[in-house]
Amino acid sequence: MSFIDELNSLDTSNPGGWPNSIKLASVVFLAILILVGGYFMFIKDMKVNLEGLQKKETELKNTYSFKYQKAAQLDAYKEQLKEMEIILQSMLRQLPSKNEMSDLIVDVSQTALASGIENELFEPGAESIKDFYAEKPITLRMKGNYHEFGNFVSGVASLPRVVILTMHDISLKPLGDSVLGGRLLLEGTAKTYRYLDDEEMTTETAGTGAQR
16 A cells, blocks of 8 residues: 555544554654744744844944943043043233234234325224134225235234134225226225133133023
């Protein structure tokens, strides 16, 4: 009798009477069903979770490595920061002080006159305090030619103190029909800067800390 015939002749109500080969095949088949079912019910989800945890582990290791390198270089960064602060303070000290500011503005105005420029308006405005410096706007209305304005810029650059003039909303246009070699009108606002003394820095730092 063939294996197929044996299957067809099985008495499902009496599995104990089945041939040994059929019993063995049934046990193997049942075991496979249990394993496959268990995989899809439990192991597959656990595998997905394991892959997620492995990915998370890699990310955490990379983050740790990055932060460890940063921590190892922290002392070097602190030293660099101190050096940068010293350089910054040295550069700021080259700007005029609070006591020198009024004289410096007069020097700038006199430099313009000495260059042949006509000052129709040279009006300093209210000073404003920034993080580590103060800026003072100056409303300008000047007349001169290209050569005179060039001499003015050169004269300001040669003043004893470092003078920084930044131009804001400046317009430069010719007076009359002649442009080349003719008179020009300069209007707008220039800003000059000075460093804060120790007392002002203390006040500014305290004010900033209070706002935070």
